[in-house]
Amino acid sequence: MTSDIGQVSLILALLTALVQTGLGLWGGHRGDTALMSGASRAALCQAGLVVLAFAALTVAFIRSDFAILTVFQNSHTAKPLIYKIAGVWGNHEGSLLLWVMILAGLGAAIAGFGQRLPETLKARTLGIQGLIGAAFLAFALLTSNPFATLTPAPVEGMDLNPLLQDPGLAFHPPFLYLGYVGFSVAFSFALAALLEGRVDPAWARWVRPWTLLAWTALTIGIGLGALWAYMELGWGGYWFWDPVENASLMPWLAGTALLHSAIVVEKRNTLKLWTVLMAITAFSASLLGAFVVRSGVLTSVHAFANDPDRGAVLLLIFVVLTGGALVLFAWRGGAMQAEGRFAAVSRESALILNNVVLAVVTFTVLIGTFWPLFREVTTGERITVGPPYYSAVTTPLVVVLALVMAAGVMLPWKRGYLRDLPRRLAAALGITGLSVLILAVTGGRGGVMAFAGLATGCFIILLTVSDLVSRTKLFSAGPVAALRRAKGFPRAYWGGSLAHAGVGIAILGMVGTSLWVTERRVVLSPGEMTSLAGFEVRYEAIRTIAEANYTTERSTFALERNGKVVARLMPERRWYPAAEQQTVEAAVLPRWANDIYIAVGEPRGVEDEARVVRLYHHPLALWLWGGGLLMAAGGALSLTDRRYRIGAPAKKTKPSAGVTAVGAAPGLAE
Structure with missing residues (x-):
């Protein structure tokens, strides 16, 4: 029934x-x-x-x-x-x-x-x-x-x-799919606008909340997926540039570009074609991700299916929808004429450059994901594209993106002056330089990559704070007047600031967990000890416990410092008889400055209690998750802005003119 x-x-x-x-x-x-x-x-x-x-x-x-x-x-x-x-x-x-x-x-x-x-x-x-x-x-x-x-x-x-x-995987797919599918609304709005022959500030205002919803959900979904990989797979990491991981990152990057370009359309009534193209690209990347996950053409621990026949149908859907959208874009895009004008040095120009960099990063990920498949099909040679490629290519682009973000935040709309930037960025640049100097003096590890990541993360955070101080006139008007001004800021501004600060904090977390990590792999039996990051790690006991649908081998480790037990961690190896599969459950001691991470592997012999134990010291791991949470919170806060519930505001005109804003529908003026 x-x-x-x-x-x-x-x-x-x-x-x-x-x-x-x-x-x-x-x-x-x-x-x-x-x-x-x-x-x-x-x-x-x-x-x-x-x-x-x-x-x-x-x-x-x-x-x-x-x-x-x-x-x-x-x-x-x-x-x-x-x-x-x-x-x-x-x-x-x-x-x-x-x-x-x-x-x-x-x-x-x-x-x-x-x-x-x-x-x-x-x-x-x-x-x-x-x-x-x-x-x-x-x-x-x-x-x-x-x-x-x-x-x-x-x-x-x-x-x-x-x-x-795993709890993370219970909630991960709904958020991820809301992100993927959410971009379909921007896609539909874009094609409808092409059919209408009109993109205007009102259209951008209507598209932005749907894009924000998709972007926020996708941010949460990616974060939960990374946390699952960190806790469940037991390899000590959270991101391996796996094809399916990349499949979620590409629409996120395109969606970020779409959010920023829609701002230009809304504010200046220009950059229309690019915004429509980004709307098409964001959902097309989602469709491509669906194909990667379900076709089996690329191997991944995250893949749902390995069925070339169904993959062929998904590829057909991707080609028809994306190809049809691009044909319509080529046919009708010429009708979209930019009306706003702005100088080369302006916030609009910075946002355009921001979009270009994001598009390049998206293309870089796309090439890295599909190049092994292309190489195998054309030459028969199997190759892999791993983290070294992505780190080497994306790190400089992220640094450029941070500088562009600075220009976008500090420059005024329509026309600005480069000579004003050093003065407005002095505090952020100075403190960032001091942070990098302290790292160098204290013998920080990681080389150029660590310095670039640390400087970029600090700069974005301090830039966000500097912008808030500047807008509230904290030092010139005083705390009371600054607080009064801050209360009048729209929620979209606070949301954007939170998201930008979250990006900076997450970058610092990435530096700590990838470039400063300490790893130990030892063989221990109950009663034996090893050391990690200033802790004495004692393997206390191992026992087998029968649960409802699995049997677990639970180990107990005591973390000691100065003879005192600071914490006990209990990693597990689980056996699921119905699925005939084993999983590794890592145990983590999260702290604001670092994580202690323990995972237990296979025994050396059938009756041997000795286990291969992997221990990791992850500096700033909590910053990574906190940064992602701030980004999602910023998107959610921006969604509550009342301006997204109405159309584009009317342009101010003389009372006798009696006209509404260009492209704004009657009754939609704010």
Whole structure:
């Protein structure tokens, strides 16, 4: 019964998506109010049907309904409830259904909250959103049906991949997919604007909150994924420039560029073509990521599927959507004429340069990800592109990006003067230089890379603080007046400042955890000791514990300093009998300045209690997670800015003129 409800719901959702596409695009073309209203109702109906299908699959997982193939392959009766629910999206079919549900939900949100949008723009946006939904619903039904059944129904399931039975992975995919799919809204808005032949400040104001939502969710998703890799895989790191990791980074970089370019459109009514192109690129990168994760063309511990046939269908969806968007861009892009003017030295120019650098970084990651595949196909030679390549190429670009960020923050709109920058940046540059000098004098490790990273991180943080001090006139007006001025700043400013500071803090964390790390690999038996970063590490005991769906070998280590026990860490090796798979659970002592990280490996012999123990001292690891949290918090705070709930403000004119801003819709002036 559950599978029937889900199956019928998906079929009806596909038909509704096709209706939504037709009503939206044709109604927008004809300007027919009835048809355009029908597109909104179809979007709401499609979302309801997909939610019903997703709910049906969730119920099947909770009830352990092994008559459904997806449940049988990814669940087990002894599994905790949280992982039964996480099992819904812990596989290819269920995760694709989550993707479709988020896609339909965003379409419904446009229909429900887009009352201020021009009717034709809204209808065309819904039409394109429906087309994307129809493509993925058809893909799910024809190649990846989550409600395929088994007869007779098995008594027990095969269990969820043990690597995914982790709290971080329970929440990681929903945020990641909200980020990926969230960029579909910017994509749909961009194509609708091309069909309309108009991009203006109002359009940019409508696009920015959707982009912010996607960017914030993707930031959280990437952070949770990195934390999972840090805790679950037991290798002591959090990012290895894996193809699937890169697949999440590319839309994040493109989305960051889109956010900044949309500001220029909103403020100066220029950079229109580039902003539309970035909207297309961000979602296209998301589609490319879906192809990487599900096709098996690139090997990754994060991959959901290894099916070339389904990968070919995903590649076709990517080619049709991206190729169609670029053809439309080439055909209609000439109608987008920039209206605003600005000097070469201005905040607008700095934001443009910011976009160029982000685009270069995105292209660098793209080349590194797919070059091994291209080389193997063309020459038969297998090569790998690892962290040295990415570090060598991206580090200088990040330094340039920090300098561009400084110019963007400190220069005024429309026209600025380079001679003013040294004075405004003096404090940030001076303290940054002093920090690097202290590192050099105290014998800091890591060479040029460490110095560049430290200087960049400190500079971004201090730049953010310096800008706040300058805007509030703290030193000239006094604390009381500065606080009064600060209260009047829009939430988007505070959100942007938090996000920028988070970037700087995260960079410092990256330097500490990658360039200053201390690693020890020793063989220890209970009762033996070793040392790490000023601690005496005593291997106290090892015991085997039977849990509901796995057996764990839990070791206890005491961290001692000056003869006193500071903390006890208990890393584990777990064995999941249903999946016949072992996992390593690291134990971490987090502190503001560093982490102590312990993971236990295999025994040397069958009855030998000696274990291979990996110990790591990670300076500034907490700064990495804190920086990511600040970035996400900044995005979330910016989303609450009231300006995003209305259109672009009207330009100030003389009372007798009686005109509204160029491109602004009536009734949308702030």
